[in-house]
Amino acid sequence: NAGVTQTPKFQVLKTGQSMTLQCAQDMNHEYMSWYRQDPGMGLRLIHYSVGAGITDQGEVPNGYNVSRSTTEDFPLRLLSAAPSQTSVYFCASRLAGPGELFFGEGSRLTVL
Amino acid sequence: AQKVTQAQTEISVVEKEDVTLDCVYETRDTTYYLFWYKQPPSGELVFLIRRNSFDEQNEISGRYSWNFQKSTSSFNFTITASQVVDSAVYFCALKRPGGYQKVTFGIGTKLQVIP
Numbered sequence: 014n015a016g017v018t019q020t021p022k023f024q025v026l027k028t029g030q031s032m033t034l035q036c037a038q039d040m041n042h043e044y045m046s047w048y049r050q051d052p053g054m055g056l057r058l059i060h061y062s063v064g065a066g067i068t069d070q071g072e073v074p075n076g077y078n079v080s081r082s083t084t085e086d087f088p089l090r091l092l093s094a095a096p097s098q099t100s101v102y103f104c105a106s107r108l109a110g111p112g113e114l115f116f117g118e119g120s121r122l123t124v125l
Numbered sequence: 126a127q128k129v130t131q132a133q134t135e136i137s138v139v140e141k142e143d144v145t146l147d148c149v150y151e152t153r154d155t156t157y158y159l160f161w162y163k164q165p166p167s168g169e170l171v172f173l174i175r176r177n178s179f180d181e182q183n184e185i186s187g188r189y190s191w192n193f194q195k196s197t198s199s200f201n202f203t204i205t206a207s208q209v210v211d212s213a214v215y216f217c218a219l220k221r222p223g224g225y226q227k228v229t230f231g232i233g234t235k236l237q238v239i240p
Contacts, residue, residue: 044225053134055232056216063225071227103170109225111158111177116170 015039019104019117026094026124034089034120036104042115044107045087049073049100050119056103062087063109094124127152129219131231138207139239146202146234148217154178159193159200160218160228170216176200207238 017038026032038045046061048071058071062081076098078090087106091098101121105114128151138144150159161173174184176193184191188205204211217231 046227048230053232056230058227061225061227101168105170111175111220111222113160113172113175114162114170114228115172119168119170 017104017106017115017117019102019120022118022120024120024122026091026122028095028124030094031090031092032094032122033091034102034104034122036087036089036117037085038087038104038106038115039085040106040108040115041084042106043084043109045081046071046105046114047077047079047087047089048103048105050103051100059089059102091122094122096124098122099124127219127221127229129217129229129231131215131217131234133234134232135235135237137237137239140209141206143203143205144207144236144238146204146215146217146236148200148202148231150198150200150217150219152198152219152221154221156222158220158222160220161191161200161202162216162218162230164214164216164233165210166212173202173215204236207236209238209240212236212238 020035043064047059048056057073060079062068104117107114130149157178159176163171190203192201214233214235216233218228220228
C-alpha cells in the first residue's frame with residue numbers, strides 16, 4: 014500500500030526558478046491538501062482540493078498554484094521561487110468526513 | 126475562527142518520567158473533531174488519535190492517554206513512563222464538521238526524552 018507519495022524529497026532552487034512538487038495517493042481520497050512546515054509556525058495549509066477539478070486556497074496560498082485533474086494527483090507549483098518558500102512541504106489526503114489525514118513523507122525545499 | 130494553542134514549545138524529560146502535552150482549542154462549533162499527530166525525527170507525520178466533540182470519554186492506548194475536557198476546551202496528551210522513542214514533535218489539530226472542512230494545526234510541542 015503506497016498511501017501518499019511525494020516527490021522529490023529534497024530540492025534546491027535558485028530564486029526565480031520554477032518547480033513542481035508531485036503528490037499522488039492511491040486510496041481514492043476525495044480530499045487532498047498541501048501544507049508547509051516552518052519552525053515555530055506548525056503546519057500551515059497552502060491549497061486544498063475536494064475532488065478532481067476543484068481547488069481552493071488555504072491560509073498561505075501566495076506564490077503557489079495547484080490543479081487537480083485526477084482523483085489521484087495533486088501537484089503543487091512554484092512559478093518563481095523565493096527564499097521565503099524555503100520549507101518542508103507535506104501533501105495529505107483523506108476521505109470526506111471526520112477522518113484523519115494521511116501524509117506523504119515530506120519534501121524539503123531550499124531556495125537560495 | 127478556529128485556533129489551536131500548544132503553549133509548550135519544547136519539553137525535556139528523563140526516561141520513565143510521565144509527561145503531559147497541553148492542547149487548548151477555540152471554536153464556535155458545537156460539533157468538531159480533535160486530533161493528535163506525532164512527527165518523529167525521521168520527519169513523517171503519524172496519526173495518533175481522533176476525538177469527537179460529543180464523546181468526552183478519556184482514551185488510553187498503552188502508555189498513551191488523552192484527556193478531553195470541553196469545559197476547558199482542552200485535549201491533553203499524557204505519555205506514561207516515557208521512552209526515548211517518544212522523542213518527537215507532537216501536533217494537536219482541530220477540524221470543523223462537514224465533509225471537506227480544513228484542519229487547523231497547533232505549532233507543535235517538541236518532546237525530548239533523555240536516557
